[in-house]
Amino acid sequence: NLLDVVIDNDVDLDGFGACEGTLACSTCHLVFDKADYDRLPSEPCDEELDMLDLAYGITDTSRLGCQVI
Numbered sequence: 041n042l043l044d045v046v047i048d049n050d051v052d053l054d055g056f057g058a059c060e061g062t063l064a065c066s067t068c069h070l071v072f073d074k075a076d077y078d079r080l081p082s083e084p085c086d087e088e089l090d091m092l093d094l095a096y097g098i099t100d101t102s103r104l105g106c107q108v109i
């Protein structure tokens with residue numbers, strides 16, 4: 041998933057993936073372009089939406105990176 045991509049590429053996002061993809065943080069919050077968002081293969085589940093509500097600066101095209109397969 042996308043979190044693995046970030047980790048594999050040593051992308052330096054401060055605090056990204058603090059809970060290691062267990063939907064217990066919102067540090068992997070990503071904001072997509074509308075076009076990219078529409079191309080994502082999966083919809084956010086309820087747990088992801090709940091956690092996104094806690095994320096800073098949430099937008100209509102926000103996702104949690106660890107949940108984007």
Ligand code: FES
Pocket residue numbers: 056057058059060061062063064065066067068091104105106107
């Ligand atoms: Fe914590 Fe994604 S890494 S919710």
